[in-house]
Every structure is written in structure tokens, then in C-alpha cells.
Amino acid sequence: MKIEGKEYRTIWFENNKVKIIDQTKLPHKFIIKDLNTIKDAIYSIKTMEVRGAPLIGATAAYGLVLAVLENKDQSFLKKSAKELIASRPTAINLKWAVDRMMYKLSGVNSDKISEIALIEANKICEEDINFCENIGLNGLKIIEEIYNKKKNTVNILTHCNAGWLATINWGTATSPIYHAHKKGIPVHVWADETRPRNQGANLTSYELNEEGIKNTIIADNTGGILMQRGEVDMCIVGTDRTLSNGDVCNKIGTYLKALAAFDNKVPFYVALPSSTIDWEIKNYRDIPIEERNSEELSHMEGLDEDGNLKKIQVYPQKSKAMNLAFDVTPAKYVTALITEKGVCEASSSGLKKLFNK
Ligand code: MRU
Numbered sequence: 001m002k003i004e005g006k007e008y009r010t011i012w013f014e015n016n017k018v019k020i021i022d023q024t025k026l027p028h029k030f031i032i033k034d035l036n037t038i039k040d041a042i043y044s045i046k047t048m049e050v051r052g053a054p055l056i057g058a059t060a061a062y063g064l065v066l067a068v069l070e071n072k073d074q075s076f077l078k079k080s081a082k083e084l085i086a087s088r089p090t091a092i093n094l095k096w097a098v099d100r101m102m103y104k105l106s107g108v109n110s111d112k113i114s115e116i117a118l119i120e121a122n123k124i125c126e127e128d129i130n131f132c133e134n135i136g137l138n139g140l141k142i143i144e145e146i147y148n149k150k151k152n153t154v155n156i157l158t159h160c161n162a163g164w165l166a167t168i169n170w171g172t173a174t175s176p177i178y179h180a181h182k183k184g185i186p187v188h189v190w191a192d193e194t195r196p197r198n199q200g201a202n203l204t205s206y207e208l209n210e211e212g213i214k215n216t217i218i219a220d221n222t223g224g225i226l227m228q229r230g231e232v233d234m235c236i237v238g239t240d241r242t243l244s245n246g247d248v249c250n251k252i253g254t255y256l257k258a259l260a261a262f263d264n265k266v267p268f269y270v271a272l273p274s275s276t277i278d279w280e281i282k283n284y285r286d287i288p289i290e291e292r293n294s295e296e297l298s299h300m301e302g303l304d305e306d307g308n309l310k311k312i313q314v315y316p317q318k319s320k321a322m323n324l325a326f327d328v329t330p331a332k333y334v335t336a337l338i339t340e341k342g343v344c345e346a347s348s349s350g351l352k353k354l355f356n357k
Pocket of ligand 1: 051052053054091159160161162163166167171172173199237238239240250251325
């Protein structure tokens with residue numbers, strides 16, 4: 001997708017380096033950063049220079065390419081894989097990508113290992129782009145249906161950033177929106193700010209602006225009243241881990257939006273590539289929920305009067321704060337899942353029909 005009119009992907013490999021867009025500096029500064037070592041890759045995932053379930057999976061895959069370029073020893077590779085998986089616990093794509101890479105690389109002792117690693121990491125990215133494009137085409141039909149009935153702008157609420165910045169291209173939740181816009185359907189997005197890291201304001205609104213899509217940032221608590229007023233036609237969110245029964249783990253606050261949508265009969269869709277499905281965990285209480293540093297809540301960063309990035313404290317110094325990063329929306333509140341293979345009920349039978357598992 002575009003930034004200042006130029007097409008970008010969120011991650012690519014060039015001259016034995018991984019190139020990323022540093023998302024901690026957006027929307028104020030657009031910085032392309034080099035990752036040179038596996039340590040750099042782990043750091044960029046932990047600090048959220050790269051974030052979003054599919055993108056951290058892709059970064060982990062390229063991280064292993066950097067690992068084998070650094071040291072071809074299998075024990076170094078195993079240690080790197082373990083550290084990558086531990087770097088952010090909730091999004092399953094991270095483990096999915098590392099397992100997929102390790103399946104190709106375990107036991108390979110020839111010089112070819114770096115070539116094999118790069119081919120697989122590139123494949124993971126190409127596949128993700130393809131999946132996200134198909135999610136867009138499948139979700140487009142839903143937006144089209146609403147538009148054909150309403151004959152007016154379709155208002156879509158989204159939470160956090162499940163946009164192209166969270167994937168390699170297109171995004172998951174945003175892909176149907178981009179496809180609708182390209183087809184000439186008038187759309188307007190309510191972008192939940194998404195405290196504490198403000199991915200909705202800093203990333204979703206930013207990327208929609210760059211693509212010329214109308215959007216309005218709202219505080220996280222505003223969605224409910226907009227739904228009561230009939231100002232939301234549908235919600236589309238992403239997910240970091242979807243269980244085989246259709247329960248959806250996504251950015252903290254998603255659950256509350258799903259409850260409000262349910263109460264107001266607003267359809268609530270979750271867009272996901274199959275790499276986000278956890279076929280193993282059966283009970284949502286077993287999903288590891290990331291708890292991040294409370295400083296993300298107590299401090300905020302923005303531009304000061306001179307245009308410099310500045311961090312300030314906004315909470316009382318003596319107060320304790322708690323920063324859980326994800327919550328789970330039970331399947332019963334999800335209208336349907338939009339996947340690369342089609343749209344299905346958020347249930348075991350719905351997912352089984354599409355994925356044959
Ligand atoms: O903590 P983040 O910014 O990595 O969380 C991202 C989200 O919750 C997204 O909604 C999710 O990864 C879906 S991304 C396509």
C-alpha cells in the first residue's frame with residue numbers, strides 16, 4: 001500500500017539485511033530501519049517497531065534467516081527460535097512462522113541453509129499478501145451487500161491496527177475496506193484510538209489517510225454510543241489468535257466492542273488469515289495474554305511545540321497501573337469470520353468446513 005504516494009511493504013530483505021518500517025515512530029516520522037542480526041529482530045518484535053500478528057510472524061521468519069547468516073550451528077538456530085517465540089506470547093503467527101522455518105532448517109548442515117531459509121521466509125510473506133488479498137475480496141461482498149441496501153456511505157468501526165502495517169500488505173480487517181474503496185463504494189471508518197499504544201490513531205488512521213479513505217478517530221469508549229445512534233453499520237477487527245471453536249483473542253478492548261455490537265445488533269466480523277488459527281488450545285483461558293510495561297499507560301509520546309518527539313508522564317507518579325495487551329471475544333458475539341478461504345461461522349463446524357481440520 002502507499003505512503004506519500006509510494007508503494008511499500010512492511011518488511012523486505014535486501015543485501016543480507018531485513019528492512020522494516022519503524023512503527024514506534026509513526027505517524028510523526030517515517031523511518032526505514034535495518035535489522036542486521038537475530039538480536040535486532042527480537043528487539044524489534046519486543047519493542048513493537050514491528051507489530052501485528054502476521055508481521056511479527058514474518059519478522060521472526062526473517063530473523064531466522066539472519067540467525068543462519070550469523071552462525072550455521074544448529075544449536076544457535078534452536079536457541080534463536082526459542083527466543084523469538086518468547087518475544088511476544090499472544091499472537092500465534094509468531095510460533096507458527098518459527099515452527100514452519102524450523103521444519104525446513106532443522107538438521108540442515110550444508111551451506112545451503114541460508115538459501116533455504118530465505119526462500120521460506122519470502123514464501124511466508126508472499127502467502128500472507130495473497131491471504132490478505134483474498135480476505136479483502138471475501139469481505140468486500142459483505143460491505144457491498146450493506147451498501148446495496150443502504151445506498152449510502154458504509155460506516156465501519158475497527159479496533160487497533162489490523163491494517164497493512166500489521167501484515168505485509170493489504171491488512172486483514174482493512175483489506176475489505178481497501179477493496180470496497182477501490183470499487184467505488186463510499187466507506188467511512190471509525191478508528192478506535194486503542195490505548196495505551198494508540199495503534200488505531202497512530203497507524204490505522206494514518207494508513208487510511210495515505211490511501212484516501214475517510215476516517216475518524218474515536219476514544220475507545222465512544223463506539224457504544226455510536227452503535228446506539230445507528231452510526232455504525234458493521235465492525236471488522238483482526239485477531240492475534242483464533243481458537244478452533246471460533247473464540248477470538250485480539251487487542252484489549254475488542255471484547256467490549258463486541259458486547260456493544262451484540263446489544264445493538266451491529267454485525268461484528270473478524271478478519272484473519274489461517275496462520276492465526278490455533279488448532280491446539282481448546283479453552284481461551286489457556287491463551288497466554290501478554291502483560292506489558294505499565295509505562296505504556298502512564299506515559300504518552302507525541303510532538304512538542306517545536307515538532308520534536310517527546311514522552312511525558314500523564315498518571316500520578318505514585319499510582320499503580322496494569323497493562324494487559326489482549327482480551328478474548330467469545331465466538332457467540334462474532335457474526336462471522338472472514339478468511340482467505342471464505343466467510344464462515346465462528347464455530348468448530350464453520351472453521352472445519354473451510355479448513356478441513
Ligand atoms: O499489540 P499489537 O499492535 O501487535 O496488536 C495487534 C492487533 O491486536 C491486531 O488487531 C492483530 O494483530 C490483528 S493484525 C492483522
